[in-house]
Amino acid sequence: MAGDMQSARGTSRLYQGKGPWLLLPAWAVIGIFLLLPVCLIVVYSFLTKEFHGGVIPEPSLAAYDQFFFDRGIFGDDPPRIEWNYIEIYLLSFLQAGLATLFCLVIGLPSAWYIATRPIRLRQMLILVITVPYWVNLLIRTISLKFLIRDEGPMNAFLQWTGLLDHPLHLVNTSYAVQLGLFYSYLPFMVLPIFASAERFDIALSEASADLYSTKWQTFRLITLPTIWPGVVAGSILVFVPSLGAFLAPNLLGGAKTYMIGSLIDEQFKGAAGNWPFGAAAATILMSVVLVVLILNARSQIKLKGAG
Amino acid sequence: MRRSGLRDMPGFAQIFGLCVFLLYTPLIVIAVYSFNASSSITIWSGFTLDWYKEVFTGIDSQKYRDAAVNSLLVAVIASALSTVMALAAAVGMLRAGSFRGRSISFGLIGLPLLVPEIVTAVASLIFFSFLGLSGSFLTVLIAHTVFCIPFAYLPISARMQDIPDLYETAATDLYATKWQAFRLILLPMLLPGIVSGYLLSFIVSLDDFLITNFVKGNGFETLPTVIFGAVRTGIRPNIMAMSSLLLLISIVLVLLSYLIGRQGREKFRI
Amino acid sequence: MNDQANAQIASSSTAAIQVLSAQKRFGQFTALDKVSLEIGAGEFFTLLGPSGCGKTTLLRLIAGFEDLTSGDILLYGATQAGLPPNRREINTVFQQYALFPLMSVVQNVEFGLLRKGIAKVEARRRALAALEMVHMGSFVDRSPVQLSGGQQQRVALARALAPEPKVLLLDEPLSALDLKLRQKVRLELTTLQRNTGITFIFVTHDQEEALTMSDRIAVMSHGRVQQVGTPEEIYEHPRNRFVADFIGETNLLAAEQLEGQGTQATVRVMGGRPFRVERSADLGVGASHVSIRPENLILTDAEEANISGTVSQHVYLGTDVQIAISAADGTEIMTRVQSGSASTLPAPGSTCHLKVREGRARLVDD
Structure with missing residues (x-):
């Protein structure tokens, strides 16, 4: 019966009709202080910049023009494609993509390993993975930087063992940024894969093995497709924040490895700032993220349709 | 429990070991080196508590103390506000049947998690400047309250989903009004979820750097913003000591939140 | 009770519950299709049918957990339509008992009394008396989580009876008990009903329970009442194919x-x-x-x-x-x-x- 089924899912109609009122505070706070401001970014990206920060309320395409076109030093050359900013975006994509890949390579086996332990141990291991996530990201990034510095403990150790005779130069390279992003968001990969792996019915694997599959064939043909939604969710959770990351590129990458986060940040700091341009950069970032999320939602709907 | 060899893939245990190693090594190293007597910070030259002393009594200690007080004030208030709103929202989502706007509400509550942090930071800055609000305690508090809501919401709604509405139904059958059913039955059962949600949003607020840095304005600092300012010139041992302290606070709060949540689950398994 | 006595109760003016062409729809699905019933005061009345037949829906409508789509339900002649459960003098023993896990046994039992505004001391006295009645007097301060299924069932019964409702609803209260216990509790329930004189409306899918305990039975299927009668009438003189097939x-x-x-x-x-x-x-x-x-x-x-x-x-x-x-x-x-x-x-x-x-x-x- 409909009423019973509803309560089984932990939802009910006990406060029927009060829903909108109960949600109103959260709606209002998020709507006014996040949704509205996010829309305001788009508006600002089409306004004229004011020196020393801020905007003049005059419509202008200057920000996007600056982003996509190069018109020479005096602004009167015929427009050519400006690669500078597009390159920063592409590089950020690459960095975020590589970080996602590394997280997947380490995160997937780890998540599967945890999900297949007995229940008590499983809960403990997942806590072990979760704890670093809750530690201040700034402090984690500082710790990593301290560890991998040229004269840091890692290099000291490697040289002491004789594996290296001169320090491995990592800080201020794109490798350090990848490592930083990987380190920042690894738990985001493990948790959703774990969640879907935990629900996996091992009887399916047994049936597959019974039908002459090897372990790896079973994993590839049976396990992987069932935990795929977790893999996709994890990849998005790593990729999206990596793309707009600020701390890892800023503290570990130095001036050479500039990412979207630093580009936007700079536009709002000090007199050199350009608010409309920063807003345009943020709008473009948001659009990219939106596309990723929509693609994901679509593929999920497809999956549901197929299932 | 059934054990089958099919669960164990060769090499996965080692990769898991590597995963834990990678996650914890930097944290352990910085904690260990915060006790290093040498100020050159790389070479170990004996145990000392000097850096911790410096955090509390050194030249900059007043600055850190003020920042710590600001961080705590913001975290205490922002997580309280967001927990109350998240609680109301969870009741609205899970106990009020279906209504127009219910499915979109879920997206709205999760919005702070979906929008990249840098975009949220920029958006908040632009919005506050648009309103003519200059950076202060208030702007930081508002921004923190917003992004804390989903962190408070998730444990509360997860807990509420585990509690069938049967108990509240039984209470109304026994002459309790809806408010009494909420206050006397649902609220006590939800308490572990509420505490868990409060602690998580507390940590998130305490941790935030990027958004705070955008909306704080001049003169208002929180711990992460002063630490960030300090490390630009290099990682000094007193920063490592302070980081280790914050590390400890985060870990203690997470474990507390976990234990309370688990105790709740075990106490009334249905 | 014999058949004549029952017939008299059903037709007399002291009907405890009158269901008047009650209809309940969930979206497109009709859970209850214009059902009319009259349940006499002091009767042990059973709603019997397979799962999905609408018996639980009818019970929830009487309790006030659901609102009628159309029709009416009267308690001693007074309409209950639109009244929330807390304003109906009807209590329920739930299938899963629904004992409040954070309260002790006695706190559970006095809950309803306190909500009705009865003073603390008096409420405690009556709660203890109700627990005595179901032989749970020595479990007063226990947590319901520590009790066995049978003990929880007794506490649930005491909790529902303590406020002395005009009608007691029992939603498959025996289904969670094992076979031996179930047979024992059946006997206790009928004794309890006779001693208290409270009208019981009992929902079950178990024909044996229905036949052994009830004064009268309403056999339901597909949201309709197929036949109402004493256990003997239902078993010996089934009206239609469904009843004949479902019973025995x-x-x-x-x-x-x-x-x-x-x-x-x-x-x-x-x-x-x-x-x-x-x-x-x-x-x-x-x-x-x-x-x-x-x-x-x-x-x-x-x-x-x-x-x-x-x-x-x-x-x-x-x-x-x-x-x-x-x-x-x-x-x-x-x-x-x-x-x-x-x-x-x-x-x-x-x-x-x-x-x-x-x-x-x-x-x-x-």
């Missing part, structure tokens, strides 16, 4: 009605010898099935046979042996004989002839 085991056979008058009729089944059956006087013209319980079919010889067929198998059931017989048109027919006579049973594959016990077959509505 029976053979439902297509029959040709040769003549019918009043409560008697003569029918023929599968071209066999005609036999006399019972029917209710108001039976519809379309009635074309007879219900014959397996124990009312006797092995006989060819001349006396009402039905014939081929034995397909024997199933040993302890005191009885069940014989499955395939009629010429493929219909499966069951009969039962006592185990002792096993040696004389017709072997599987042999032809066998059956006679209907005089007056024990019944013509039923479709």
Whole structure:
């Protein structure tokens, strides 16, 4: 019966009709202080910049023009494609993509390993993975930087063992940024894969093995497709924040490895700032993220349709 | 429990070991080196508590103390506000049947998690400047309250989903009004979820750097913003000591939140 | 109570609950389709039916957990429509008991009394008395989580009875108990009902529970009441195919009605010898099935046979042996004989002839 089924899912109609009122505070706070401001970014990206920060309320395409076109030093050359900013975006994509890949390579086996332990141990291991996530990201990034510095403990150790005779130069390279992003968001990969792996019915694997599959064939043909939604969710959770990351590129990458986060940040700091341009950069970032999320939602709907 | 060899893939245990190693090594190293007597910070030259002393009594200690007080004030208030709103929202989502706007509400509550942090930071800055609000305690508090809501919401709604509405139904059958059913039955059962949600949003607020840095304005600092300012010139041992302290606070709060949540689950398994 | 007493209760003006063409829809699905019932004060009334028949929905409507789509429900003549559960003097014993896990046993029981505004001391006194009544007086300060299923059930009962409701609703309260305990609790429940005099409305899908405990039963299916009557009426005189089939085991056979008058009729089944059956006087013209319980079919010889067929198998059931017989048109027919006579049973594959016990077959509505 409909009423019973509803309560089984932990939802009910006990406060029927009060829903909108109960949600109103959260709606209002998020709507006014996040949704509205996010829309305001788009508006600002089409306004004229004011020196020393801020905007003049005059419509202008200057920000996007600056982003996509190069018109020479005096602004009167015929427009050519400006690669500078597009390159920063592409590089950020690459960095975020590589970080996602590394997280997947380490995160997937780890998540599967945890999900297949007995229940008590499983809960403990997942806590072990979760704890670093809750530690201040700034402090984690500082710790990593301290560890991998040229004269840091890692290099000291490697040289002491004789594996290296001169320090491995990592800080201020794109490798350090990848490592930083990987380190920042690894738990985001493990948790959703774990969640879907935990629900996996091992009887399916047994049936597959019974039908002459090897372990790896079973994993590839049976396990992987069932935990795929977790893999996709994890990849998005790593990729999206990596793309707009600020701390890892800023503290570990130095001036050479500039990412979207630093580009936007700079536009709002000090007199050199350009608010409309920063807003345009943020709008473009948001659009990219939106596309990723929509693609994901679509593929999920497809999956549901197929299932 | 059934054990089958099919669960164990060769090499996965080692990769898991590597995963834990990678996650914890930097944290352990910085904690260990915060006790290093040498100020050159790389070479170990004996145990000392000097850096911790410096955090509390050194030249900059007043600055850190003020920042710590600001961080705590913001975290205490922002997580309280967001927990109350998240609680109301969870009741609205899970106990009020279906209504127009219910499915979109879920997206709205999760919005702070979906929008990249840098975009949220920029958006908040632009919005506050648009309103003519200059950076202060208030702007930081508002921004923190917003992004804390989903962190408070998730444990509360997860807990509420585990509690069938049967108990509240039984209470109304026994002459309790809806408010009494909420206050006397649902609220006590939800308490572990509420505490868990409060602690998580507390940590998130305490941790935030990027958004705070955008909306704080001049003169208002929180711990992460002063630490960030300090490390630009290099990682000094007193920063490592302070980081280790914050590390400890985060870990203690997470474990507390976990234990309370688990105790709740075990106490009334249905 | 005997049948006459029951009939009197049902028709007297002191109906505890009157359900007046109650309808409940969930979206497109009609859970309850214009049901009307009258439940007398002090009655032990059972709603019986398979899952999804609407019995639980009806119970929830009476309790006030659901709102009627149309129709009305009266408690001692007063409409309950629109009243929330906390303003109805009706309490419920839930299937999963729903004891508040963070409160002690006695806090659970006094909950309703306190909400009704009864003073603390008095509420505690009455809660303890209610616990005594269900023999749980020594578990007062325990947490309900520590109790066994049977003990939880008693506490749930005490909790629902303590505020002295005008009607007590019981939603399959025995289904979570094991078989032995269930039989014991059945007896206790009927005793309790008699001693308190409170009207019980009991929901179950278990016909044995319904038959042994109730004063009257309403058999439900597909959101409708199929028949209301005493256990004996329901079992012996089922009105329609559903009731005949749902209560006990029976053979439902297509029959040709040769003549019918009043409560008697003569029918023929599968071209066999005609036999006399019972029917209710108001039976519809379309009635074309007879219900014959397996124990009312006797092995006989060819001349006396009402039905014939081929034995397909024997199933040993302890005191009885069940014989499955395939009629010429493929219909499966069951009969039962006592185990002792096993040696004389017709072997599987042999032809066998059956006679209907005089007056024990019944013509039923479709």
